Amino acid sequence: MATIQQQQQRRDRFRLALLLTPGLLWLLLFFALPLVIIFVYSFMTNDALGRVVYEPTLNNYITIFTQSLYVNAYLRSIWASVLTTVICLLIGYPLAVFIARSPQQWRMPLLMLILIPFWTNFLVRIYAWQIILANNGIINGLLEIIGVGRLTLLNTEGATLIGLIYGELPFMVLPLYAAIDRFDFTLMEAAADLGANKVQAFLRIMLPMTMPGIVAGSVLVFIPTLGQFVVSELLGGAKVDYLGNLIQRLFLRANPINWPLGSAMAVLMMLVLLVLIMMYFRVTSEEER
Amino acid sequence: MIKTAPATTASARIRGAFSEGRLTWSGLSLTVFSILVYLFLYVPIVILVIFSFTRDEFGVRWTGFTFDWYIRLFNNPRMMGAAWNTLVVATVSTIVSTIIGTMLAMAMERYRFRGRNAMEGLIYLPIVVPEIVMAVALLAFSAIIFDVIRMVTGEVLRRNLATVTIGHIAFSISFVVVVVRTSLKNFDRRLEEAAADLGADSWNIFWRITFPLILPGIIGGALLAFTLSLDDFIISLFLSGPGTSLLPVEVYNRVRRAITPEINAISTLMLLLSMALVALSQLLQRRR
Numbered sequence: 001m002a003t004i005q006q007q008q009q010r011r012d013r014f015r016l017a018l019l020l021t022p023g024l025l026w027l028l029l030f031f032a033l034p035l036v037i038i039f040v041y042s043f044m045t046n047d048a049l050g051r052v053v054y055e056p057t058l059n060n061y062i063t064i065f066t067q068s069l070y071v072n073a074y075l076r077s078i079w080a081s082v083l084t085t086v087i088c089l090l091i092g093y094p095l096a097v098f099i100a101r102s103p104q105q106w107r108m109p110l111l112m113l114i115l116i117p118f119w120t121n122f123l124v125r126i127y128a129w130q131i132i133l134a135n136n137g138i139i140n141g142l143l144e145i146i147g148v149g150r151l152t153l154l155n156t157e158g159a160t161l162i163g164l165i166y167g168e169l170p171f172m173v174l175p176l177y178a179a180i181d182r183f184d185f186t187l188m189e190a191a192a193d194l195g196a197n198k199v200q201a202f203l204r205i206m207l208p209m210t211m212p213g214i215v216a217g218s219v220l221v222f223i224p225t226l227g228q229f230v231v232s233e234l235l236g237g238a239k240v241d242y243l244g245n246l247i248q249r250l251f252l253r254a255n256p257i258n259w260p261l262g263s264a265m266a267v268l269m270m271l272v273l274l275v276l277i278m279m280y281f282r283v284t285s286e287e288e289r
Numbered sequence: 290m291i292k293t294a295p296a297t298t299a300s301a302r303i304r305g306a307f308s309e310g311r312l313t314w315s316g317l318s319l320t321v322f323s324i325l326v327y328l329f330l331y332v333p334i335v336i337l338v339i340f341s342f343t344r345d346e347f348g349v350r351w352t353g354f355t356f357d358w359y360i361r362l363f364n365n366p367r368m369m370g371a372a373w374n375t376l377v378v379a380t381v382s383t384i385v386s387t388i389i390g391t392m393l394a395m396a397m398e399r400y401r402f403r404g405r406n407a408m409e410g411l412i413y414l415p416i417v418v419p420e421i422v423m424a425v426a427l428l429a430f431s432a433i434i435f436d437v438i439r440m441v442t443g444e445v446l447r448r449n450l451a452t453v454t455i456g457h458i459a460f461s462i463s464f465v466v467v468v469v470r471t472s473l474k475n476f477d478r479r480l481e482e483a484a485a486d487l488g489a490d491s492w493n494i495f496w497r498i499t500f501p502l503i504l505p506g507i508i509g510g511a512l513l514a515f516t517l518s519l520d521d522f523i524i525s526l527f528l529s530g531p532g533t534s535l536l537p538v539e540v541y542n543r544v545r546r547a548i549t550p551e552i553n554a555i556s557t558l559m560l561l562l563s564m565a566l567v568a569l570s571q572l573l574q575r576r577r
Contacts, residue, residue: 012400015491019396020408023389023462027411030459034426035418041429091326098323112571117330120563121520123537124556127544128333131340134349134548138336141350169330219417227419230522234544244421251425251527259429266422273419 042264050256060264069241070265077243078272081225084164085218088172091165092217096176100183111177118170126163126234133159133235155237163231168224172217179213215284219277226273243269334560341553348550358550368555371539378450378525378535379518382457387511389458390465397466398473415463424527427456431528448530456524461517465510472506505573512570516563 042060045053064070099110117125132138133153140150153159183206191201207214229244238245243265250262344353362368393412397405415423428448435446480502484494500507522537529535534542536559543552
C-alpha cells in the first residue's frame with residue numbers, strides 16, 4: 001500500500017511541477033526580474049550618451065525629491081488620480097444601481113453597453129475627444145451657433161480630466177455592478193422598518209455591503225490613472241508633466257535618455273501606489289465593520 | 290423603465306424598499322441620470338464613426354459623405370503593415386498565454402503545495418503593477434539581454450515583434466488564470482471521480498472530462514488575452530522596434546501630429562472588432 005501511495009504522490013508532484021514550471025519561469029523571467037533590474041538601475045547613474053553607468057548613488061532619488069519638476073509631477077498625478085477615482089465612483093455607483101435595479105430583460109443589454117467601451121481600445125476612445133474638443137470641432141461649432149463664440153477646449157487640464165473620467169468609467173462600473181447586483185435590497189426595507197431613514201440605511205447597510213465593489217473599482221481606476229501619459233498628451237497638449245509623461249520621456253525621448261532617473265521615478269511610483277492602496281484598504285475596512 | 294417594470298421578484302422588492310410614493314421621483318431622476326451617462330459614453334464613439342465618412346480633410350467637421358479615407362487606409366502600407374503585426378502579435382500572445390495560464394490555473398486550483406501563496410502573489414501582481422512600470426522594466430531587461438548577446442555572439446539585435454509578444458504574454462497570463470480559475474471552481478469534481486472509477490487514466494480524464502467542461506472558460510480567457518493584446522498601447526510603445534510598429538502605436542504617432550479622417554477610419558474598424566469580440570464572449574457566456 002505504502003509504495004502505491006508513494007508512487008501516486010511522486011506522480012502528483014511531477015504533474016504539479018509540469019503545470020507550474022512554464023508560468024513560473026515566464027513570470028520570473030519577464031516580470032519579476034525586469035522589476036528587480038529597474039530597482040537596481042534606480043541607484044545607478046548615466047553618461048552623456050545616455051548609457052547606464054554602474055556606480056551606486058542616491059542622486060536620482062535626491063533629484064526627484066528636491067527638484068520641483070519631479071515633485072510637482074508626483075503631486076499632480078496623485079491629485080488627478082484621486083479626482084478621477086472619486087468622480088468615477090460618484091457617476092458609476094448610481095449607474096450600477098440603475099442597471100442592477102432594471103427589469104431582468106434590460107439588465108444584459110445595459111451591461112453590454114458598459115462592456116463595449118470596456119473592451120474598446122483606450123487610445124481610440126481618448127482620440128474621439130480630440131475630434132469633439134478641437135478648435136473647429138463640434139462643441140465649438142455649437143457654441144458659435146448659440147453665439148458664445150469659440151473657446152479653447154483642447155489642450156487644457158479640463159480636457160485631460162474629462163478624458164481620464166471617460167476612459168476609466170467602465171472599469172469602475174463593472175465591479176460596482178457585480179457587488180450591487182448581489183446586494184439584497186430587502187435589507188433596505190428591513191432597515192426602514194426598524195426606523196432608519198434612507199440616508200442611514202444607505203450609509204450603514206448598503207454602502208458597507210457593497211464596499212468590495214467600491215474598493216475593486218477604485219483600485220482598477222486609480223492604478224492606470226497614476227501612470228497615464230496618453231491622455232495628458234493627446235487632450236492636455238502635454239503642457240504640464242504628469243508622472244507618466246516624465247518617465248516616458250526619460251526612457252525614450254530625452255536627450256540624453258536617463259534610464260536610472262526614470263527607473264527611480266517608476267520605483268517611487270510603485271511605492272506611492274502601495275502606500276495609498278494600503279491606506280485606502282484600512283479606511284474602507286473600517287467602514288465595512 | 291423602472292416604472293413599467295413587471296412586478297416580479299427584483300423590481301417588486303425595490304418598490305418595497307424605496308416605496309411611499311417617492312419611487313417615481315428617485316427612480317425617474319436615476320433613470321435620467323443614467324441615460325445621460327450612457328450618452329456621455331457613446332456620443333464620442335458615434336461621432337468618431339460618423340467623422341470617418343466626412344469629406345473634411347481635418348476630420349472634425351461634416352462636409353459631405355465619402356468613403357475615401359477607408360480606401361486610402363487600405364492603400365497605406367505602413368498602416369496595413371502595423372495592422373498585420375498587431376494581429377500576429379495578438380494571435381501568438383493569445384495562444385501562449387492561454388496555454389500557460391490554463392496550466393497555472395489547474396495547478397493553483399487542484400494542488401496544495403509549499404510556496405502556493407507566493408505563487409498567488411506572483412500571478413496577481415502583473416494586474417496591479419502600472420503598465421508603464423512593466424513597460425520600462427521590460428525595456429531595460431531587453432537592453433541588457435541584447436547587450437549580452439552582442440558581447441557573446443557579436444550579433445546586434447533590436448527590439449522587434451518578439452519582444453512585444455513576450456511582454457504581452459507576461460501581462461495576459463494573469464488574466465487568463467483569473468478567468469479559467471472561475472470555471473474550475475464551478476466544476477463538479479465528482480465527474481472526474483466517476484471517470485476514474487470507470488478506469489480512465491488521468492490523461493483521458495483531463496482531455497475527455499475536464500477540458501471540454503472548462504473550455505468555455507478557456508475560450509473566455511483567450512478572448513480576453515486577445516483583446517488585451519490588440520488594445521495594448523503602453524507596452525507596445527516601449528517594446529516595439531523601428532519598422533515593427535503595432536497599430537495603436539502607429540495611431541498614436543499620427544494623432545500626436547494632427548487629426549486626419551484616416552485615423553477616424555482605422556479607429557472605427559478597431560471599434561467594430563472590439564464589438565465583435567464582446568458579442569462573441571457574451572454568446573459563449575450565455576451558452577455556459
